Amino acid sequence: MSTKQTTGLEGVDLAAWRGFLLSHAAITRELDADLVARHGLTSRDYEVLLFLAQEPDRRLAMSELAKRTMLTRSGVTRLVDGLCRVDLVERVSCPSDARVSYAQLTDAGHQRLREAGRTHIDGIRAAFLSHFSEDEVSQLADLLGRLPGAAGEGSCSVE
Amino acid sequence: MSTKQTTGLEGVDLAAWRGFLLSHAAITRELDADLVARHGLTSRDYEVLLFLAQEPDRRLAMSELAKRTMLTRSGVTRLVDGLCRVDLVERVSCPSDARVSYAQLTDAGHQRLREAGRTHIDGIRAAFLSHFSEDEVSQLADLLGRLPGAAGEGSCSVE
DNA sequence: AGAGTTTAGTTGATGAATCAACGTTCTGCC
DNA sequence: GGCAGAACGTTGATTCATCAACTAAACTCT
Numbered sequence: 001m002s003t004k005q006t007t008g009l010e011g012v013d014l015a016a017w018r019g020f021l022l023s024h025a026a027i028t029r030e031l032d033a034d035l036v037a038r039h040g041l042t043s044r045d046y047e048v049l050l051f052l053a054q055e056p057d058r059r060l061a062m063s064e065l066a067k068r069t070m071l072t073r074s075g076v077t078r079l080v081d082g083l084c085r086v087d088l089v090e091r092v093s094c095p096s097d098a099r100v101s102y103a104q105l106t107d108a109g110h111q112r113l114r115e116a117g118r119t120h121i122d123g124i125r126a127a128f129l130s131h132f133s134e135d136e137v138s139q140l141a142d143l144l145g146r147l148p149g150a151a152g153e154g155s156c157s158v159e
Numbered sequence: 160m161s162t163k164q165t166t167g168l169e170g171v172d173l174a175a176w177r178g179f180l181l182s183h184a185a186i187t188r189e190l191d192a193d194l195v196a197r198h199g200l201t202s203r204d205y206e207v208l209l210f211l212a213q214e215p216d217r218r219l220a221m222s223e224l225a226k227r228t229m230l231t232r233s234g235v236t237r238l239v240d241g242l243c244r245v246d247l248v249e250r251v252s253c254p255s256d257a258r259v260s261y262a263q264l265t266d267a268g269h270q271r272l273r274e275a276g277r278t279h280i281d282g283i284r285a286a287f288l289s290h291f292s293e294d295e296v297s298q299l300a301d302l303l304g305r306l307p308g309a310a311g312e313g314s315c316s317v318e
Numbered sequence: 319a320g321a322g323t324t325t326a327g328t329t330g331a332t333g334a335a336t337c338a339a340c341g342t343t344c345t346g347c348c
Numbered sequence: 349g350g351c352a353g354a355a356c357g358t359t360g361a362t363t364c365a366t367c368a369a370c371t372a373a374a375c376t377c378t
Contacts, residue, residue: 013296013297013300014280014283015297015300015304016287016288016296016297016299016300016303017283017287017288018309019299019300019302019303019304019306019309020183020287020299020303021183021187022229022306022308022309023303023306023307023308023309024179024180024183024308025229025308026229026306026307026308026309027306027307027308028180029229030307042334044334061356061357062356062357062358063355063356063357070181070184070185070188071335071336072335072336072337073356073357073358074335074336074337074338074357074358074359075334075335075336076357077357077358077359078334078335078358079334079335097343097344097355097356098342098343098344098356099342099343099344099355099356099357100343100355100356100357101356101357121173124173124176127306127307128175128176128179128306129175129176131302131305131306132302132305136302137172137175138172138174138175139298139302140175140178140179140299140302141172141174141175141178143178143290143291143295143298143299144175144178144179144182145174145178146290146291147178147181147182147185147186147286147287147290148182148185148186148189148286149181149182149183149184149185149186150177150178150181150182150185201364203364203365220326220327221326221327221328222325222326222327230365230366231365231366231367232326232327232328233327233328233329233365233366233367233368234364234365234366235327236327236328236329237328237364237365238364238365256325256326256373256374257326257372257373257374258325258326258327258372258373258374259325259326259327259373260326260327
């Protein structure tokens with residue numbers, strides 16, 4: 001018998017969650033706009049190029065890209081289609097398994113990644129890191145690293 | 160100092176940033192799926208209902224909703240269209256300014272929000288808050304609150 | 319009062335991501 | 349060997365959000 005109509009959602013401290021949501025929206029929006037304006041890449045594109053560049057032979061199977069980007073295989077198909085169309089990536093078929101098709105970083109793609117990388121990292125510094133001291137950054141890395149989806153991905157399975 | 164590497168992007172501590180991105184993707188995905196499965200609401204829908212419920216007269220102008228949700232006015236038009244279609248919200252025109260159209264929470268909408276709110280908050284607890292101590296949660300709130308976009312007033316409670 | 323500007327909201331076309339369904343290829347097991 | 353079932357990638361349909369263009373109403377300024 002409350003005297004006020006309520007939603008029953010009172011008294012929960014969600015400030016941390018709200019900060020999380022709001023800042024994510026604002027920051028990714030800004031970084032993305034920058035990346036597109038200056039290098040014609042979405043942050044998805046950038047992410048894929050980066051994953052490829054980190055591989056010794058600069059290639060990854062589509063499914064593996066799907067896992068890392070947290071996209072569906074379908075989404076990766078289309079994303080890589082776009083990157084192929086502008087010659088940042090090419091498709092290479094796998095000799096030992098005809099089902100798999102690699103996305104292979106081209107030299108142009110690698111070059112583009114290097115150019116974009118600088119502005120992207122500067123953007124992250126400006127929009128994110130610059131608001132914290134070094135200690136705070138590692139505190140954050142620690143805290144956020146505990147969340148589902150973050151670095152602990154390997155905890156579920158062994159490769 | 161200089162690295163021998165190929166992308167020129169090494170040596171930057173981005174663990175915090177990566178944790179931020181990855182956990183956001185994983186958590187919002189999960190919360191959203193839950194909300195849709197159990198209450199037929201996207202988290203956008205939920206967010207709008209919540210904003211409306213927080214207003215004394217349970218209504219907000221479309222533009223104001225756009226600001227708070229970080230969507231475009233266009234996006235809000237369509238989102239509210241959807242909520243109107245299922246009678247959780249209705250449109251009310253403003254007597255003093257014929258340009259503005261309010262989104263007005265219906266009783267059904269308020270009821271639905273209450274139902275969904277419990278599972279949503281439980282979800283946030285399980286996927287986010289549960290990984291931290293109380294102190295850590297307020298640390299996070301403090302840190303994340305400094306980021307662009309997070310500058311807002313605190314409470315999420317509904318009266 | 320009337321022209322120009324700003325603000326609110328909607329609409330059409332587009333892009334990004336999803337799901338479900340499919341064809342192809344590989345693997346395990348009899 | 350051969351078949352059932354899983355895994356890989358693509359495609360079609362749909363959803364959601366965006367931008368740009370538009371209508372209508374309100375403000376400004378002379």
